[in-house]
Amino acid sequence: METIVALATPALVSALALIRVSGDAAFSITEKLCGKPLNGIEKPQIVHAYLSFEGRNLDEVVLLCFPANKSMTGEEVVEISCHGSPLIANEIIQAYLSLGARYAVNGEFTSRAFYNGKMDLIQAEAINDIINATTSESKNVAMLSLKGETSKLLNPFLEKISAMLALVEVGIDYPEYDEEEQATIPALLSGIRDMKKDLDALIEKGSCGHYVRNGVDIALVGEPNVGKSSLLNALLAEDKAIVSAIPGTTRDVVEGTISLNGLPVRLFDTAGIRDTEDEIERLGVERSRKALEKATIVLLVRDERGETEEYLRLKETLQGKRVIEVANKSDLTKPNVSDVCYVSAKNGDIEPLKKAIFDALSLREDVFVTPSLSSERELALLRQTKTALEEAERLCMDNMTLDIVSASLQEAYNDIRRLLGLDATQDFGDEIFSRFCVGK
């Protein structure tokens, strides 16, 4: 493979920078720059060296040299730890480019690892998740994927379907065989139904895992002065938004991020919604409406006045959204309605709201500590697998022949292989890895 090079650390002044090189000529180009023999290295080795090119000293570096059979990409890899100056890093990269390497594209190191069979697609995607995770919990779950724990969830499906397909084959090819060794429609049907149940559980868990992986957007909406900004500040434990007794204080959307027991949450405090003559406030109200459209959960906030006409009107427009009704200023009233979350932003009494958010997402504790198939790609393929199984179930019920049922089962089998990235084409992989950054 062509030799690729990229800076793996940010192009900023720092203590050290790391440059990564991978490909057939990784060792031979490095030899030219450091003047030390590297070809023939059989296990990972640390080499101290001075790099120079065309008579110029580049830097004193530490080289981590991995032979192809012991590297992350499955090719010769050299990781150059140099002094953390963008200038030095660039000079080293330019020297590699002059000697035949080319600059890596996004995610190319990981995609090579994938195509060289060093990891499956779920593991490769986990690398991106680990780097982008914003809470320890989401990072820990991504680590499970990297270790292959998530991929393992799919093995029982592959095993069950291939066992079924094998029995069907026997039935089609050797109809004279013992009944016991052949697939029968009732046996297939029960196997398919069991798998569908397991798949449903996987999809449900994955949908929750999706929130842990990607976080949720939560918008605070309500009439002016009910305490939305005060609630935002209480949730963030920080005086981020301006609070005042004057209705119409907040105009722009104010954003903040928190980890809610490990769940990454992006909060959007918005302008109080009301009809107004004030041009700036009106623009603010428009932004509030946009923010609530995007939100996964809407916190519909009211105060001690309870359900006002405007509140009910707003509630009406939120049909079909996940809404938590929040009664703020509970220090001024006694809770008297169920299904409403009583809080006091002023006293910092917001625990019930945190619980309500978890409940609204049906989040169980185990999604923070166990693997799940939770990316959009994974969930889409799981749903596709389910459709294929449903089709197989329907064909069984219609008493179709084994070969027809078998085609749907094969479809389900292929979907699961696709989940793992088996049989992936180059275009398909390029699409996925383009979301990575250079150097990964």
Ligand SMILES: Nc1nc2c(ncn2[C@@H]2O[C@H](COP(=O)(O)OP(=O)(O)OP(=O)(O)O)[C@@H](O)[C@H]2O)c(=O)[nH]1
């Ligand atoms: N007693 C009491 N007062 C509160 C509470 N939360 C907020 N307030 C007061 O209510 C007033 C309005 O609070 P804000 O947080 O600015 O209300 P808002 O909904 O953001 O208002 P707008 O930005 O104008 O839409 C302020 O005087 C707050 O001190 C609470 O829990 N209890």
Ligand SMILES: [Mg+2]
């Ligand atoms: Mg406000």
